[in-house]
Amino acid sequence: xxxxxGAYLSPLFPRGCRTSNNLDILVAPExxxxxxxxxxxxxxxxxxxxxxxFVPVHHTEIINSGMRGETVHYIKEVNxxxxxxxxxxxxxxxxxxxxxxxxxxxxxxxxxVKGELCIPIPCVNDFLIxxxxxxxxxxxxxxxIKLKLDMMLYKYCDxxxxxxxxGMPDAAGFVRRAE
Numbered sequence: 353x354x355x356x357x358g359a360y361l362s363p364l365f366p367r368g369c370r371t372s373n374n375l376d377i378l379v380a381p382e383x384x385x386x387x388x389x390x391x392x393x394x395x396x397x398x399x400x401x402x403x404x405x406f407v408p409v410h411h412t413e414i415i416n417s418g419m420r421g422e423t424v425h426y427i428k429e430v431n432x433x434x435x436x437x438x439x440x441x442x443x444x445x446x447x448x449x450x451x452x453x454x455x456x457x458x459x460x461x462x463x464x465v466k467g468e469l470c471i472p473i474p475c476v477n478d479f480l481i482x483x484x485x486x487x488x489x490x491x492x493x494x495x496x497i498k499l500k501l502d503m504m505l506y507k508y509c510d511x512x513x514x515x516x517x518x519g520m521p522d523a524a525g526f527v528r529r530a531e
Contacts, residue, residue, distance in 0.1 A: 357510065363469065396427060396440060426442065
């Protein structure tokens with residue numbers, strides 16, 4: 353698996369400038385059961401939060417979620433200030449259209465290490481492609497626009513921050529990887 357978006361970026365920003373209320377995790381499809389079981393053993397449950405309360409979902413919805421390349425959210429009540437629930441989003445497709453090689457992305461990953469913190473992350477090109485694809489998805493599909501997820505400034509800041517931190521990726525290599 354590799355961690356996406358806020359799990360890696362939040363600790364890099366100055367304290368309080370970038371927060372995250374969920375864990376976005378890219379998982380090889382054959383490891384979904386194992387990682388899901390680890391989350392369940394860690395106190396997470398599958399469901400959704402509605403009006404501030406956890407709502408379990410029906411088994412059918414859990415099965416149907418796989419058609420979107422992701423699982424039903426894993427949610428744990430943590431009761432922290434400003435964060436009642438921690439959500440883990442497991443995806444087993446890098447894009448939202450499928451057809452990509454999750455194993456290749458995971459195999460070419462690296463780790464961000466700071467003290468005892470070790471976060472497996474995609475290589476810079478894959479991470480940047482993911483940020484751009486996620487931004488595009490949420491800016492171009494009506495359900496996301498209706499939820500006002502289409503123009504959230506932090507998504508643009510994440511891309512700018514990653515580019516500034518890692519240096520501009522080799523443009524030709526980036527385009528080849530994106531294709």
